[in-house]
Amino acid sequence: MQVNFVMQGKGGVGKTLVSSLLAQYLLAKNNNIVCYDTDPVNSTFSAYKKLNVKQFQFMEDQKIISTKFDDLIEDIIACKENGDEAPIDDVIVDNGAPSFLPLSSYMLNNDLIDVFKENDIKLSIHIVIAGSQALIDCINGMNSLITNFTANGKPENLSFYIWLNAYQGKIEIEGKQFTQMKAFLNNQENIQSVIEIPQVDQDVFGTTFNDLLKNRKTFKEGYEDLNIRIMARQRLKRLEKNIFELIGASGL
16 A cells, blocks of 8 residues: 655645545556545635545644644554455645645654555655746655655655746746756655646636636546536636646656
């Protein structure tokens, strides 16, 4: 079983988008999946009704209760057996910015990677990098995660995936693209793959794709909706195919 944590300390950079794309891709491969929304403030992932997302609440009186992470991990490990049902292939955890530091600290301080290894579970950490004013914060978040989790060498059951989301602006510094930046080059040996989310042509797509995201609907819900015009549905199919090919090429 593989557990996919989507993490980034900066809010509003597309973590839920990445979580939903991962879930849709894995479902299209006929994988059995379980999804979790751990954002204590903006529970947007759980709004995707077709993905049957479980919501975990870690806050009490506006404070993160770290021991509640135990419940999440117990639930994840229990997925591996899944009772009399078919075993779960993949777990997706959408982590919100407010719980980024508490969760990452919990994972490190409790040797979660070792716990997963003992239970034959692979851990993949998906880090979102957004452009414009969020870029520096996102890079700092990436550096923090990779540095802390590989301080004693990269565990064999751990992989890092970087997702580039240029919706807010270009991902570049002084003319350098992400793969040319020092932050990437210093961490390159620990990064499994870089996945660049395609940017849609707003003039062509109009509001179709934006409405899909706003209403927390999957691609399939979009192109099976007969209220959407034929060619708009065709473009959604094409975009889904493009994104799924990019994820597949990442080695996930």
